[in-house]
Amino acid sequence: AAQARRGTSAATAGGPLLLETPGERERAREQDAKFWEPVEVPAPKVVEVPPPRGDVVSSVQYLVEDERLPFNYMYPREDGGEQSYGRFEPQSVTVHDARAEVRSLALDRHGYMLVPHHTELSTRDFYDKPDKVWKEYYAEMELLVRKATGASRVAVFDHNIRNPRDMKFRRGVIGYVPYAHNDYTVVSAPMRVRDVAKEDEADSLLQGRYLILNVWRNISEAPVAADPLAVCDGRTISMDSYVPHDLIYKDRTGQTYSAKYCADHRWSYFSGMRKDEALLFKCFDSLDSADVVRWTAHSGFVDPRSPENAPTRESIDARCIAFFGPQDEPRTGQTAGELFPDL
Numbered sequence: 592a593a594q595a596r597r598g599t600s601a602a603t604a605g606g607p608l609l610l611e612t613p614g615e616r617e618r619a620r621e622q623d624a625k626f627w628e629p630v631e632v633p634a635p636k637v638v639e640v641p642p643p644r645g646d647v648v649s650s651v652q653y654l655v656e657d658e659r660l661p662f663n664y665m666y667p668r669e670d671g672g673e674q675s676y677g678r679f680e681p682q683s684v685t686v687h688d689a690r691a692e693v694r695s696l697a698l699d700r701h702g703y704m705l706v707p708h709h710t711e712l713s714t715r716d717f718y719d720k721p722d723k724v725w726k727e728y729y730a731e732m733e734l735l736v737r738k739a740t741g742a743s744r745v746a747v748f749d750h751n752i753r754n755p756r757d758m759k760f761r762r763g764v765i766g767y768v769p770y771a772h773n774d775y776t777v778v779s780a781p782m783r784v785r786d787v788a789k790e791d792e793a794d795s796l797l798q799g800r801y802l803i804l805n806v807w808r809n810i811s812e813a814p815v816a817a818d819p820l821a822v823c824d825g826r827t828i829s830m831d832s833y834v835p836h837d838l839i840y841k842d843r844t845g846q847t848y849s850a851k852y853c854a855d856h857r858w859s860y861f862s863g864m865r866k867d868e869a870l871l872f873k874c875f876d877s878l879d880s881a882d883v884v885r886w887t888a889h890s891g892f893v894d895p896r897s898p899e900n901a902p903t904r905e906s907i908d909a910r911c912i913a914f915f916g917p918q919d920e921p922r923t924g925q926t927a928g929e930l931f932p933d934l
Contacts, residue, residue, distance in 0.1 A: 642816040642863035643896040645688050650681035651821065651890050652770035653852040654834055661849055662837040677836065679770050682852045686821050686892060689859040694928030698739070698802075702825030702887035703872035704927040705861050707934055708735055710808070714866075717752055717810045717907055718761060724750065724907075732806050732909045739871055739930060740802060741922035742913035748787050749910045752810070756903040767818060767891035767904070771850035773874060774910070775803050775886075776835055779846040780875040787912060800915040802923070803875040805889075807908045814863035817901035821892050822872055823850075824857040825884030832856070833886065850888045860892075874910070876923075883923075 654661060654677060661677025668674055689696070689705070696704040710731055716723050729747040736745045755766040775783065780803055785793045809815050833848040850856075861870065872887040879885065891904075915921060928934055 637812050638900060638902045639813040640816050640898050640901050642814050642901075643894050644690075644862045647686050647688075647894055647896060648683060649686055649892045649894060651684050651858065651892055652679040653682050654678070654770070654836075654849040655680050656834055656851050660835055660837065662839060664839045666841055677849065679849075680852075684856070684858050686858045686860050688862045690862055692859075693861070694934055695926050697926045698871065698873060698923040699876075699883045700826065700924070702884040703822045703870060704739075705864075705868055705870050706735075706739065706927055706931045707867060708808075708869040709867050712810075714810050714812060714905070717905075718757075718764070721763075728907075728909070732911055735806065735869060736804055736871070736911045736913050739922065740804075740913045741915070741920050742802070743916045743919050744914040746787050746912045746914070747909055748783075748912065750907055752905075752907050754903060754905045769891055771823070771888045771890045772836070773833065773848040773850070773886045773888050774805065775875040776833075776846045776848050778835070780877070782845070784912065796914055797877075799917070800876075800878050800921070802873060802877070802913040804911045804913060805872050805874050805887075805908050806911060807870040807872070807906060808868070809864045809866050809905065810907050811902065811905040812866060813902050814865050815904050815906075816863070817897040818891055818893060818904045819860045819862070819864065820870070820906070821858045821860045821890055822870070823888040824859065825873070825887055827855050827857040828853065828886075828888055832888070848886065848888075856888070 657678075659676060661675075663675040663677075664672075693705045698704060708731075710728060712720075712723060712728055717728075728750075732747045733745045736742070736747075752764050753767055754761075754764050758764045758766055781797055783803065784797055784801065788796050807820055828850070832851050832853050834851060836847045836849040838845040838847065861868075864870070872889060873884060874887065876883060876885040922930060
C-alpha cells in the first residue's frame with residue numbers, strides 16, 4: 592500500500608518500467624523545442640516529518656536469469672515483436688543505515704560515499720529553471736567530482752529529476768527505478784565517452800583511466816523520509832551478479848546491468864538525506880583491478896516505517912565522467928573523512 596501511495600514504480604510481468612535513460616532528455620530537447628517549457632504547478636507545502644533511522648528489512652527487485660538476456664525497446668515496435676523481456680522478483684534484504692560509516696567510505700573500496708555539499712539552487716530552480724541546472728548546477732557537480740576523485744577533467748553530461756507526485760504535470764520529471772541495476776557496462780561506458788568527447792580525442796581518453804559517476808541529491812528542503820535510495824557495497828557483489836540489459840533505440844542500442852540476487856549482497860542507505868548532502872557512486876571504472884570496486888548496484892526501495900504523511904521524495908541524479916590525466920593523482924582510494932574533513 593505504501594508503494595502505491597507514494598508512487599514508486601513496480602516491476603511488471605514484462606520487466607521493470609524503464610523510466611528514462613542517460614541522454615534521453617538531451618535528445619528530446621533537440622527534437623522538441625517545447626520540451627522544457629515550464630509548466631505552472633502549485634508549490635506543495637513543505638511537510639517535514641522525522642525520517643526513519645537505523646537498519647530496516649525491506650525488499651529489492653532482482654532479475655530472474657534464464658537462457659535469454661533482458662531487453663527493452665525504447666520506442667513502440669511496429670513489427671509485432673516483444674516490447675521487452677525480463678522477469679524481476681522481490682527479495683527480502685536488510686538495508687543498513689550507513690550514517691555511522693560515512694567518514695570511512697571510499698569510492699575504490701565501497702563504490703560510494705556521502706559528502707557534505709551545498710548547492711545554490713533552490714528546490715523550485717530544479718523544476719522551473721533548466722538553464723540554471725545545466726549551467727550552474729553542472730558547474731557545481733564538476734567541482735565536486737574533481738575534489739572527490741582528483742581527476743583534472745570532468746564532464747557532466749546528463750541528469751534526471753525524480754518526483755512521482757509531479758511527473759504527470761511536469762515534462763522531464765520522472766519516477767524512481769525500483770530494481771537493482773547499474774547504469775553502465777563494459778560495452779556502453781566507452782560508447783558514452785565517445786558521445787561526450789570530441790571525435791579527435793576520444794581514443795586518447797579511452798586509453799587512460801576514467802570513471803562514470805552518479806551524484807545523487809535530495810532537492811527538497813525536507814529530509815528524505817520515504818522511498819530512499821539504496822546502494823550495494825561493491826565488495827559484496829561479484830561480476831557474476833551482473834547481467835547485460837539492452838536498451839534498444841531506433842538508431843542505437845544502449846546497455847545497463849541488471850542484478851541477480853545473492854545473499855552476500857550488503858545494501859545500505861543514508862537515513863534522512865538532506866539537500867546539503869550528495870551521494871557519489873560509481874557506475875563504471877575503467878581501472879580493472881582486484882582491489883578496486885568498478886560498479887555500484889542501486890535501487891529505490893520502500894521503507895515500511897515511513898509515516899503516512901511523509902513527503903514525496905524529490906531527487907536529482909547527475910551523471911559525470913571523470914577523466915584522469917597522466918599527471919593526476921587519483922583520490923578515489925581516500926575516505927570521505929580524509930577528503931572532506933568537515934564531514
